[in-house]
Amino acid sequence: AVAAAVVPAAGRGERLGPGAPKALRELGGVPLLVHAVRALARSRAVGLVVVAAPADGVAEVVGLLDSHGLDGKDIRVVAGGATRQESVRLGLAAIPAEVEIVLVHDAARPLVPVEVVDAVAAAVRAGAEAVVPAVPLADTVKRVEPNRGGPEPVLDTPDRSTLRAVQTPQGFRRETLAEVHEKALTEEAAGGLPPVTDDAGLVERFGGRVVVVPGHEEAFKVTRPLDLVLAEAVLARRRA
Numbered sequence: 001a002v003a004a005a006v007v008p009a010a011g012r013g014e015r016l017g018p019g020a021p022k023a024l025r026e027l028g029g030v031p032l033l034v035h036a037v038r039a040l041a042r043s044r045a046v047g048l049v050v051v052a053a054p055a056d057g058v059a060e061v062v063g064l065l066d067s068h069g070l071d072g073k074d075i076r077v078v079a080g081g082a083t084r085q086e087s088v089r090l091g092l093a094a095i096p097a098e099v100e101i102v103l104v105h106d107a108a109r110p111l112v113p114v115e116v117v118d119a120v121a122a123a124v125r126a127g128a129e130a131v132v133p134a135v136p137l138a139d140t141v142k143r144v145e146p147n148r149g150g151p152e153p154v155l156d157t158p159d160r161s162t163l164r165a166v167q168t169p170q171g172f173r174r175e176t177l178a179e180v181h182e183k184a185l186t187e188e189a190a191g192g193l194p195p196v197t198d199d200a201g202l203v204e205r206f207g208g209r210v211v212v213v214p215g216h217e218e219a220f221k222v223t224r225p226l227d228l229v230l231a232e233a234v235l236a237r238r239r240a
């Protein structure tokens with residue numbers, strides 16, 4: 001079964017600083033989104049890519065994908081939403097009903113190796129309902145009592161060997177992903193749940209089983225300016 005991929009790309013990129021929406025910012029002269037879509041399209045496991053673009057930028061994104069030689073692929077562009085979760089839900093709604101496996105991949109992870117895409121899709125094909133690629137943490141992590149700008153009392157230190165930093169693409173049985181997004185929408189309407197920052201988190205919230213497969217250090221998310229510096233260096237090394 002061939003998978004479809006949803007690429008949430010409708011964020012503003014506040015933490016990256018002023019400029020165009022993050023997905024349209026360039027890395028090696030090519031928009032982050034184009035890198036991300038290429039990385040997915042390179043995988044034989046992926047037959048369709050649905051991009052959730054900034055709501056006022058759908059035509060621009062269509063043009064961008066065409067001008068970077070992606071017009072031969074099966075790529076659709078829909079308007080994204082006000083939150084990442086909403087963008088994913090809108091992208092998911094544009095996937096044909098017969099598609100059984102869906103990957104969700106951040107436009108902000110332009111350098112994910114195709115091996116990670118393949119491994120995630122393969123794990124879903126092998127029977128997992130939700131799969132996330134992840135890597136061990138370099139830093140020790142502490143839970144604190146948040147106190148913006150001021151000293152923050154430490155509550156405890158989770159055992160680092162049991163922690164993983166989670167990446168994308170995350171892979172799902174389509175039914176599972178659609179169901180948890182539907183439930184999240186209903187519960188939100190009923191009165192505020194704490195936000196979830198990834199799709200697998202929704203599966204966990206509603207009692208599903210999520211498994212981790214090895215991610216890759218180059219699948220890091222471009223979030224702050226330093227990440228763009230690192231991404232440029234990784235790209236230059238690949239091109240060398």
Ligand code: CTP
Pocket residue numbers: 007008009010011012013014015016022023052080081082083084085087088106107108109221222223
């Ligand atoms: N995203 C989206 N729709 C939103 C918000 C985020 O599709 N309303 C996407 C982003 O475009 C990005 C991915 O979700 O590809 C991961 O989010 P993040 O790294 O937080 O990107 P931004 O929200 O754009 O950045 P920031 O939080 O710094 O504003």
Ligand code: MG
Pocket residue numbers: 011
């Ligand atoms: Mg964000």
